[in-house]
Amino acid sequence: MSTTSDKSAGRVGAPAPYRDPSRGLDTRPPSSGAPRPTEPSFVDSVSLIAGREITMRLRSKAFVISTGVLMLAVLASVVLGSIFGGQTETTKVAVVAGATAVVDGNEALEAVPVADETAAEQLLRDGEVDAIVAPAASEPLGIIVTGLDSPPTDVARALSVQPTIELLEPAAVDPTLAYLVAFGFGIVFFMSALTFGTTIAQSVVEEKQTRVVEILLSTTTARALLTGKVIGNSVLAFGQILAIAALAILGLMLTGQRVLLGGLGSSVIWFIVFFAIGFVMLAALFAATAAMVSRAEDIGSVTTPVTMLVMIPYFLVIFFNDNPTVLAIMSYVPFSAPVGMPMRVFLGTAEWWEPFVSLAILLTTTALAVLVGERIYRNSLLMTGARVPLGEALRG
Secondary structure: OHHHHHHHOOOOOOOOOOOOOOOOOOOOOOOOOOOOOOOOOOHHHHHHHHHHHHHHHOHHHHHHHHHHHHHHHHHHHHHHHHHHOOOOOOEEEEEEOOOHHHHHOOOOOEEEEEEOOOHHHHHHHOOOOOOOEEEEEOOOOEEEOOOOOOOOHHHHHOOOOOOOOOOOOHHHHHOHHHHHHHHHHHHHHHHHHHHHHHHHHHHHHHHOOHHHHHHHOOOHHHHHHHHHHHHHHHHHHHHHHHHHHHHHHHHHHHHHHHHHHHHHHHHHHHHHHHHHHHHHHHHHOOOOOOOOOOOOHHHHHHHHHHHHHHHHHHHHHHOOOOOHHHHHHOOOOOOOOOHHHHHHHHHHOOOOOOHHHHHHHHHHHHHHHHHHHHHHHHOOOOOOOOOOOOHHHHOO
16 A cells, blocks of 8 residues: 555656665755845946945935035135126216217226216216216316215226236236136045045945955955945046036026136036046045955054045145146146146146046056055955055955
């Protein structure tokens, strides 16, 4: 008489059980019928890590505050540029018949013709004009300028005869305006690179200190982890730069600085391109150096060289924005090119081919920095305790 198990074993299509002759047991591992999970691809891992970095940064108050500070700095630069950019408003004056020839052709004055001095005085008391220009035969110049409650010195200055002024080496851009543009490029590069670079370094050390990185490396590779961090933070930094550029362009349009907008447009585009590539280089170096330590207290000591590479261009462009030699050197050094070359484009001292040569040098340096940074990051990530020496991190 057959048992139920025997009937199952003899059923067509059912696998025959394996029995250990020595133990009389079925030692075949049970099959659930479900497919084994596959490991995520490199692209999937990078996408997940980058998305996680973006989400964490957007929820960070420090990121929101730093972005707000940068926006205010850019807006202040635009407003100050409007004040010191040499844009002046014309002064309205009531011109009595007989004095029209004195005011005609004067770009600083807007003439409002009137029939007599009575009508001119009425406009002055109503605030429609700032002064009155009337003929006066008894005066040496043949005219008299009348104000309401204070001397109209701006009108007198506009009517005064000035000698022709010539410059042997005229500046293409107003020095004050050039300083403001240099300050804008420098502070945006400095704040964005330092903020996101420090964030990457802290994230690396935090994952290493809490051993979370060991769990992450069980499902992905160190290269994918580093790539995801760099891409995620680069997207945020690039988005921040685009927002700042849009705010600057909008501010220039609203303040009537359309002439400056035309000259600043190409330099802003080059700044965005150079910053996007340069930040990838800096982000890889920040992550690599941070992986060499296991405590948050040690981040500053290992990332100081990279931080100096961010600070030096900022101070150079602030103090030497009017020095063509220093700017020319900065425009070809990879770590300062994101500031130096756009500044030269704005000043008009760079030839058309120079930004492309500088960009090629920056691309080559970035590729080399990413390769070296990935090696240091991979070899140091699982080493805990004391700081990993640079030579050991490179050798693995």
